[in-house]
Amino acid sequence: MPILIRCFQLNDFFLFGESTNIYPDIDKILTIEALKNKVVYVDIWGTRCRSCLREFQYVSKIQQKYHKDTSIVFLYLCSPYTTNWDANNAKRWREQVYQHDLKGMHLLISAECYENEFFNKYKSRIKPENMFMIPTYLLVNKKGEIVNFNAAKPSNQ
Numbered sequence: 001m002p003i004l005i006r007c008f009q010l011n012d013f014f015l016f017g018e019s020t021n022i023y024p025d026i027d028k029i030l031t032i033e034a035l036k037n038k039v040v041y042v043d044i045w046g047t048r049c050r051s052c053l054r055e056f057q058y059v060s061k062i063q064q065k066y067h068k069d070t071s072i073v074f075l076y077l078c079s080p081y082t083t084n085w086d087a088n089n090a091k092r093w094r095e096q097v098y099q100h101d102l103k104g105m106h107l108l109i110s111a112e113c114y115e116n117e118f119f120n121k122y123k124s125r126i127k128p129e130n131m132f133m134i135p136t137y138l139l140v141n142k143k144g145e146i147v148n149f150n151a152a153k154p155s156n157q
Contacts, residue, residue, distance in 0.1 A: 034073065035073055040074075044118075045077070079134055
């Protein structure tokens with residue numbers, strides 16, 4: 001079961017767990033209490049994805065711009081590289097969250113959540129060239145609905 005840790009000095013939420021067994025799909029993830037009535041910028045990334053990691057250098061500027069706006073939350077979903085649990089990927093995930101000082105909520109998602117419950121479920125709303133690609137950026141409205149499946153990446157903000 002994931003553990004929700006409140007980091008007071010950073011005013012961040014870190015949701016660390018071994019899988020999304022408690023949140024089997026993105027729609028369930030978006031029902032987390034901390035996300036209710038918030039605009040959510042979702043970053044789906046991978047620990048071995050160079051373009052994902054390059055984008056992190058631009059995140060702090062966006063977060064500084066909106067840091068006083070408590071109605072905006074940054075949600076980072078780290079995608080798997082295999083269908084099995086990968087302890088090395090989980091370790092890299094935690095390390096990279098801290099290394100890049102990524103303020104927001106973080107969840108390591110399962111392969112099923114990534115492939116079946118996101119991309120396959122919403123493939124008609126995702127640009128064909130972005131299918132199963134990371135990084136992927138989404139924008140979610142205060143009702144918890146994904147309103148933009150091709151949101152701008154941090155370097156384009």
